[in-house]
Amino acid sequence: MVKVTIDRSGCISCESCWTLCPGIFEQNPEDAFSEITERYRVNDNPAEDGEDLADCAVEAADSCPVTVIFVEG
Secondary structure, X not given: OEEEEEOHHHOOOOOHHHHHOOOOEEEOOOOOOEEEOHHHEOOXXXXXXXXXXXXXXXXXXXXXXXXXXXXXX
């Protein structure tokens, strides 16, 4: 199980996370910043899922130019 969080206040809406990993990340239509897809949201931000999306989440975190995506577990 992995836990993915985004510090949305630092997001620059570069699109890399939701392009690389659309199963976990999406663009919020109200403010254009990245957010966790509703399917994986826990308390409005963290995502928790098994190992099947872990590699994708790590790739997205590594690609984030402002390093606001955190993957634990």
